[in-house]
Amino acid sequence: MTETPLPVNDLRELRQDLSQRDALKIADELARREPANRAKVFRLLSKEQALAVFLLLDAAHQEELLGGLRDEQVRRLVEELDPDDRARLFDEMPATVVRKLLAGLSPRERHLTAMLLGYPEESAGRIMSPKFVRLVPTMTATEALARVRRRGEEAETIYALPVTDDELRLVGIVELRDLILLEPERTVAEIMRTDTHAVRVDEDQEKVARLIQALDVLALPVVDSEGRLVGMVTVDDAMDVLRDEQEEDLARTGAAEPLGRPYFSASIFDLARSRALWLLMLSVAAILTVNVLSAFEPVLETVVTLALFIPLLIGTGGNAGAQSATTVVRSMAVNEIRAGDILRVVLREGRVGLLLGAMLGVLSLTPVWLFGGPELALVISLTLVTVCTLASLVGSLMPLLARQVGVDPAVVSAPFVTTIVDATGLLVYFLIARAVLGI
Amino acid sequence: MTETPLPVNDLRELRQDLSQRDALKIADELARREPANRAKVFRLLSKEQALAVFLLLDAAHQEELLGGLRDEQVRRLVEELDPDDRARLFDEMPATVVRKLLAGLSPRERHLTAMLLGYPEESAGRIMSPKFVRLVPTMTATEALARVRRRGEEAETIYALPVTDDELRLVGIVELRDLILLEPERTVAEIMRTDTHAVRVDEDQEKVARLIQALDVLALPVVDSEGRLVGMVTVDDAMDVLRDEQEEDLARTGAAEPLGRPYFSASIFDLARSRALWLLMLSVAAILTVNVLSAFEPVLETVVTLALFIPLLIGTGGNAGAQSATTVVRSMAVNEIRAGDILRVVLREGRVGLLLGAMLGVLSLTPVWLFGGPELALVISLTLVTVCTLASLVGSLMPLLARQVGVDPAVVSAPFVTTIVDATGLLVYFLIARAVLGI
Numbered sequence: 001m002t003e004t005p006l007p008v009n010d011l012r013e014l015r016q017d018l019s020q021r022d023a024l025k026i027a028d029e030l031a032r033r034e035p036a037n038r039a040k041v042f043r044l045l046s047k048e049q050a051l052a053v054f055l056l057l058d059a060a061h062q063e064e065l066l067g068g069l070r071d072e073q074v075r076r077l078v079e080e081l082d083p084d085d086r087a088r089l090f091d092e093m094p095a096t097v098v099r100k101l102l103a104g105l106s107p108r109e110r111h112l113t114a115m116l117l118g119y120p121e122e123s124a125g126r127i128m129s130p131k132f133v134r135l136v137p138t139m140t141a142t143e144a145l146a147r148v149r150r151r152g153e154e155a156e157t158i159y160a161l162p163v164t165d166d167e168l169r170l171v172g173i174v175e176l177r178d179l180i181l182l183e184p185e186r187t188v189a190e191i192m193r194t195d196t197h198a199v200r201v202d203e204d205q206e207k208v209a210r211l212i213q214a215l216d217v218l219a220l221p222v223v224d225s226e227g228r229l230v231g232m233v234t235v236d237d238a239m240d241v242l243r244d245e246q247e248e249d250l251a252r253t254g255a256a257e258p259l260g261r262p263y264f265s266a267s268i269f270d271l272a273r274s275r276a277l278w279l280l281m282l283s284v285a286a287i288l289t290v291n292v293l294s295a296f297e298p299v300l301e302t303v304v305t306l307a308l309f310i311p312l313l314i315g316t317g318g319n320a321g322a323q324s325a326t327t328v329v330r331s332m333a334v335n336e337i338r339a340g341d342i343l344r345v346v347l348r349e350g351r352v353g354l355l356l357g358a359m360l361g362v363l364s365l366t367p368v369w370l371f372g373g374p375e376l377a378l379v380i381s382l383t384l385v386t387v388c389t390l391a392s393l394v395g396s397l398m399p400l401l402a403r404q405v406g407v408d409p410a411v412v413s414a415p416f417v418t419t420i421v422d423a424t425g426l427l428v429y430f431l432i433a434r435a436v437l438g439i
Numbered sequence: 440m441t442e443t444p445l446p447v448n449d450l451r452e453l454r455q456d457l458s459q460r461d462a463l464k465i466a467d468e469l470a471r472r473e474p475a476n477r478a479k480v481f482r483l484l485s486k487e488q489a490l491a492v493f494l495l496l497d498a499a500h501q502e503e504l505l506g507g508l509r510d511e512q513v514r515r516l517v518e519e520l521d522p523d524d525r526a527r528l529f530d531e532m533p534a535t536v537v538r539k540l541l542a543g544l545s546p547r548e549r550h551l552t553a554m555l556l557g558y559p560e561e562s563a564g565r566i567m568s569p570k571f572v573r574l575v576p577t578m579t580a581t582e583a584l585a586r587v588r589r590r591g592e593e594a595e596t597i598y599a600l601p602v603t604d605d606e607l608r609l610v611g612i613v614e615l616r617d618l619i620l621l622e623p624e625r626t627v628a629e630i631m632r633t634d635t636h637a638v639r640v641d642e643d644q645e646k647v648a649r650l651i652q653a654l655d656v657l658a659l660p661v662v663d664s665e666g667r668l669v670g671m672v673t674v675d676d677a678m679d680v681l682r683d684e685q686e687e688d689l690a691r692t693g694a695a696e697p698l699g700r701p702y703f704s705a706s707i708f709d710l711a712r713s714r715a716l717w718l719l720m721l722s723v724a725a726i727l728t729v730n731v732l733s734a735f736e737p738v739l740e741t742v743v744t745l746a747l748f749i750p751l752l753i754g755t756g757g758n759a760g761a762q763s764a765t766t767v768v769r770s771m772a773v774n775e776i777r778a779g780d781i782l783r784v785v786l787r788e789g790r791v792g793l794l795l796g797a798m799l800g801v802l803s804l805t806p807v808w809l810f811g812g813p814e815l816a817l818v819i820s821l822t823l824v825t826v827c828t829l830a831s832l833v834g835s836l837m838p839l840l841a842r843q844v845g846v847d848p849a850v851v852s853a854p855f856v857t858t859i860v861d862a863t864g865l866l867v868y869f870l871i872a873r874a875v876l877g878i
Contacts, residue, residue, distance in 0.1 A: 022634050024653055031775065056653065149620055158616055159598050159657070176615065177597055181588055195461050213682065214463055214495065216675040218598075218657065235674050236655040242678070243652065246685045247769060253692050254765025254853055255758045263770035268787060272794045275762045279795055279827075280802070282758050289750035300743050307739055307746040311728035311861050314750055318757075319694045319721050319854055323714045326693020330686060331702035336470065348707060355711045356718055363719070388718075414693055414853070415758055422750050 023052035031262040039068035060261040063092040087116040128231030129156035137189035141182040160219035209238035252410035288423035296430040317387035317425040318418035324395030325413040353392025357385035462491035478507035499700040502531040526555040567670030568595035576628035580621040599658035648677035691849035727862035735869040756826035756864040757857035763834030764852040792831025796824035
């Protein structure tokens with residue numbers, strides 16, 4: 001793939017250049033541009049290219065681009081989207097615009113989109129495709145394939161074919177692969193898998209995506225509360241969900257909210273906004289550390305040397321806490337750690353923290369002794385052991401407790417844990433110092 | 440899905456219980472057990488169940504389980520794996536064991552596996568499937584479908600069918616979906632896509648996976664340096680690669696190496712080992728902060744109050760740095776930020792840091808004034824502005840520079856940035872304090 005950036009000055013040259021690029025490269029380039037520039041380039045695309053590129057863009061970009069196009073073009077692009085992608089786009093838009101766009105759709109697309117929008121956000125219902133080819137168990141291979149040929153054009157996937165009874169209740173799944181290999185007169189019932197996993201339409205989208213990943217399947221059927229088939233979630237939608245959820249976890253571990261859009265398409269203000277509240281809250285929480293230190297000001301005045309080790313000690317505690325928190329958040333995300341595991345996890349992490357603290361405590365003894373004598377060495381060493389253990393306990397406990405009260409564990413991961421460990425670590429440090437130095 | 444844990448005591452009851460569970464639930468439960476317990480449960484499974492469960496397990500678990508089974512059973516399980524999954528398993532094993540297992544394979548499987556193992560680690564060649572159904576452009580739909588029926592049983596995917604010329608050079612791709620809808624006498628050439636993306640066999644596996652995700656395709660063809668088709672990478676392998684890469688990024692952002700195995704299957708010692716080096720290196724780097732503070736000990740002795748704000752200031756700087764670093768690492772991972780963007784990114788992040796620092800600087804003025812007077816308020820406020828700006832600059836620059844020298848950007852993200860910002864932040868703090876307070 002060539003990495004030449006698109007030229008911007010000469011429009012004719014640009015149009016020429018665009019016609020030779022594939023849609024993905026154009027979509028990639030668009031995502032890296034300033035908004036104004038983006039619309040300009042998009043308008044230069046041929047009708048087919050515009051559609052191909054549009055389908056590859058993020059919902060946030062789609063929304064932005066539509067703002068700069070003529071009504072007829074907007075209608076055409078929106079009509080071409082799959083219902084689930086359309087629902088995602090509509091989520092980004094004000095209700096008045098959505099109403100107008102819905103009104104412009106063909107009746108069938110309008111109906112399907114409105115149905116998806118009726119399901120809760122982040123549920124299976126929002127990411128499923130309501131267009132599928134349904135088989136019944138008594139069909140022969142020939143009949144089934146004929147039906148796939150007749151109805152397959154429109155469906156999002158025909159590689160996983162749900163099988164239902166007459167009341168639309170899901171009874172199994174047939175893979176197209178098996179259907180093709182089946183002799184003409186054999187029936188769907190003979191090859192359908194009945195041990196198939198199905199998800200409820202109100203199931204959380206991340207759980208659905210993880211299930212698709214764990215099972216290595218191309219699609220999962222979605223059923224309503226009566227077990228009736230309502231849609232299929234496909235693997236490409238699962239990948240998008242996992243990407244978004246992982247962006248969220250990573251951003252929060254780094255003390256920010258996810259941007260939800262490509263980096264260069266976010267303004268300086270967008271970036272600052274995604275971080276401002278976090279930074280402010282953490283700074284307010286850090287006032288705790290000022291309070292703790294104030295309480296020990298007389299100790300500090302007596303032995304100023306103690307101040308020299310404050311950043312090192314709280315930094316190390318913060319890192320140990322971040323390690324535990326990040327491990328636990330990740331393991332919870334992939335469902336390796338579950339609600340009932342709190343005690344088991346906290347005990348494990350506490351032992352890991354103790355082990356790591358003991359290592360650092362022993363290693364620090366000689367250098368600190370040389371720097372400030374045996375008593376200081378003892379204080380620092382004991383503090384390292386205690387702080388690392390404490391940090392691992394807090395770091396593992398906080399995400400677990402967060403989930404218990406319905407908060408995203410990543411919200412109280414590394415940065416929050418660090419701030420809490422800072423304050424308690426200082427308390428531990430000065431208590432140990434006072435005891436050892438006899439102040 | 441029921442969440443009842445598997446009973447452990449009564450073997451008969453356990454066997455009974457296992458026979459009613461699906462493979463995914465059993466695989467999930469196995470992953471949460473202690474190693475010894477795991478082998479015991481696995482041996483209770485029926486032959487078919489054992490295979491189904493084995494295929495769903497991580498390579499690390501597969502390796503462990505094989506150690507406790509009879510040779511014949513091992514041979515059978517290994518023979519059933521796809522060549523790419525087998526290559527992944529062999530990566531986990533000592534060379535002597537791999538040689539023995541290779542010798543036990545059927546000639547064809549041995550040949551294919553040895554071929555994959557010949558490609559560099561983390562390359563497309565390692566995750567591709569060398570079993571595919573190849574079409575030629577002149578085939579009619581009927582001929583092509585007949586070939587799919589004949590050869591499809593063995594291939595990992597038949598949903599994306601590569602088309603080659605007589606010398607095996609890739610010329611296009613046909614989706615099975617289009618092939619099925621095609622009239623019997625029309626040819627493959629009419630429906631094949633020639634603008635298809637292909638990847639080189641030595642391409643980095645993460646890039647391949649991201650391409651599959653961006654294109655929403657089920658498989659990508661892999662070619663050698665002469666453009667000859669050698670395999671197909673499927674979407675399920677892409678998902679596994681992305682999961683592993685994301686685990687790596689998240690772990691390193693949290694100052695640890697990825698475990699590469701489920702949480703509960705890692706021992707306390709495994710956990711400590713994945714973190715020890717990080718913690719130690721960061722603590723050694725933190726000695727910088729002791730040095731900076733030593734240099735300013737006279738200032739501290741004169742105004743002990745300055746010490747009270749150390750954790751708050753460096754904590755805030757650390758958070759601002761972590762925010763920038765995490766955003767940049769993530770945007771680099773998804774290829775939104777590229778090598779040529781360094782200046783653009785650093786300037787953006789610097790402005791975001793300045794904006795956030797200014798916000799905190801203004802908000803802190805009144806409370807600090809009330810706490811310690813106008814001069815202290817000025818010192819803290821100026822330090823917050825400077826430290827946040829500096830932190831954002833360092834936080835964005837370090838991952839970008841890391842990649843320039845071939846180091847994973849996540850390695851120098853949040854924790855490393857924090858440690859560096861701690862030391863420079865202290866320097867800034869005391870220089871400002873000395874200037875404002877006239878010490």
